[in-house]
Amino acid sequence: MKYHGTTAVIDLNILRNNFDIIKKMAPHSKVLAMVKRNAYGHGAIKVAKTLESKADAFGVACLAEAINLFDAGIKKPIMLLKGFLDEEELLIVDKCKFETVIHNEEQLNLIEKTKLTNPLHVWLKIDSGMHRLGFQRSLAEKAYQRLIGNKQVVKPFKLMTHMSDADCPERPKTANQLAEFFRITTNFQGEKSIANSATIITHKDAHADWIRPGITMYGCSPFADKTVLEYGLEPVMTLESSLITIQNLAPGETVGYGSTWTAPEQMLAGIVNTGYGDGYPRISVTPPEVMINNKTAKLIGRVAMDMMNIDLRTVPNAKVGDRVILWGKDFPIENVAPHLGTVSYELFCQLTARIVYKYINE
Numbered sequence: 001m002k003y004h005g006t007t008a009v010i011d012l013n014i015l016r017n018n019f020d021i022i023k024k025m026a027p028h029s030k031v032l033a034m035v036k037r038n039a040y041g042h043g044a045i046k047v048a049k050t051l052e053s054k055a056d057a058f059g060v061a062c063l064a065e066a067i068n069l070f071d072a073g074i075k076k077p078i079m080l081l082k083g084f085l086d087e088e089e090l091l092i093v094d095k096c097k098f099e100t101v102i103h104n105e106e107q108l109n110l111i112e113k114t115k116l117t118n119p120l121h122v123w124l125k126i127d128s129g130m131h132r133l134g135f136q137r138s139l140a141e142k143a144y145q146r147l148i149g150n151k152q153v154v155k156p157f158k159l160m161t162h163m164s165d166a167d168c169p170e171r172p173k174t175a176n177q178l179a180e181f182f183r184i185t186t187n188f189q190g191e192k193s194i195a196n197s198a199t200i201i202t203h204k205d206a207h208a209d210w211i212r213p214g215i216t217m218y219g220c221s222p223f224a225d226k227t228v229l230e231y232g233l234e235p236v237m238t239l240e241s242s243l244i245t246i247q248n249l250a251p252g253e254t255v256g257y258g259s260t261w262t263a264p265e266q267m268l269a270g271i272v273n274t275g276y277g278d279g280y281p282r283i284s285v286t287p288p289e290v291m292i293n294n295k296t297a298k299l300i301g302r303v304a305m306d307m308m309n310i311d312l313r314t315v316p317n318a319k320v321g322d323r324v325i326l327w328g329k330d331f332p333i334e335n336v337a338p339h340l341g342t343v344s345y346e347l348f349c350q351l352t353a354r355i356v357y358k359y360i361n362e
């Protein structure tokens with residue numbers, strides 16, 4: 001049976017190509033490939049297996065994500081971006097030999113009082129101005145020395161920071177953060193890691209020993225005003241659905257819950273087999289578009305749990321069963337997200353368990 005529900009077609013060849021392009025942007029850096037939140041909705045195990053021969057390590061947000069990769073047999077280092085949150089988690093980190101960020105005093109206390117069975121690989125997180133995780137200038141030296149003095153910690157350990165404004169290259173913040181990070185770590189030993197996708201593209205001087213690409217690997221731009229095609233990257237995911245019926249509307253007839261949209265003339269409206277139950281947001285700022293037969297059609301009315309309506313006046317030849325592209329190849333998600341008042345990252349993360357994944361070019 002052909003499945004006509006919402007399908008995420010994941011092109012693993014494009015994923016490999018994107019990785020290679022990013023690697024060429026920072027040829028002297030190792031790559032901590034970001035696969036948090038199910039590899040930005042692309043399927044963490046598939047993505048990690050596809051990139052395992054290329055990436056130097058994988059980054060995840062929490063222990064459950066790390067265990068998922070560990071259980072799938074991923075052998076490259078798996079790194080916890082927020083580290084462990086309590087002793088129980090630390091013991092699992094130890095047992096599975098995960099690498100961990102150390103960003104606060106509580107974590108330092110825990111590794112000092114907990115007996116571990118394996119040498120612990122840590123990434124000391126420095127707060128260079130984002131004020132989210134990490135040790136600020138006044139506390140960094142002390143934290144560094146405590147790790148140096150801890151026999152369970154592998155030396156030299158790694159040093160990292162994170163940029164808050166790299167997607168806005170016209171602002172001076174990134175340069176200031178870089179200067180702050182280098183100032184704090186002047187006398188520290190260890191490999192350094194600074195750059196997320198936006199920083200990799202805009203700041204060569206931030207490539208350092210390890211880059212940490214996420215969104216660009218998946219073929220999306222981190223910048224609001226540029227699509228990913230400008231960098232030779234391509235969308236890995238194409239989210240597609242189908243047209244399940246076509247309605248003939250007379251002028252003045254309304255569409256969907258709340259009757260929020262009224263037909264201005266005699267016209268056709270299409271019903272797409274996708275709704276917020278699949279992860280397509282209900283709220284939009286301006287009407288987003290979908291693509292059918294290489295033409296765009298605007299959403300009309302309210303997105304429902306399982307369906308949504310589109311204006312078929314731009315696609316007069318549309319018929320029931322036609323493929324509807326919500327975003328992806330030839331229709332970048334960057335062109336959809338602003339209408340939904342968000343960014344590609346969030347749309348990827350919101351995809352629900354109803355989505356069927358189809359992997360191609362394995």
Ligand SMILES: *Cc1c(COP(=O)(O)O)cnc(C)c1O
Nearest residue numbers: 034162196197212213214215216
């Ligand atoms: C998610 C994340 C990244 C990757 O960011 P992208 O913008 O997706 O490239 C890098 N570093 C840290 C600490 C992150 O949390």
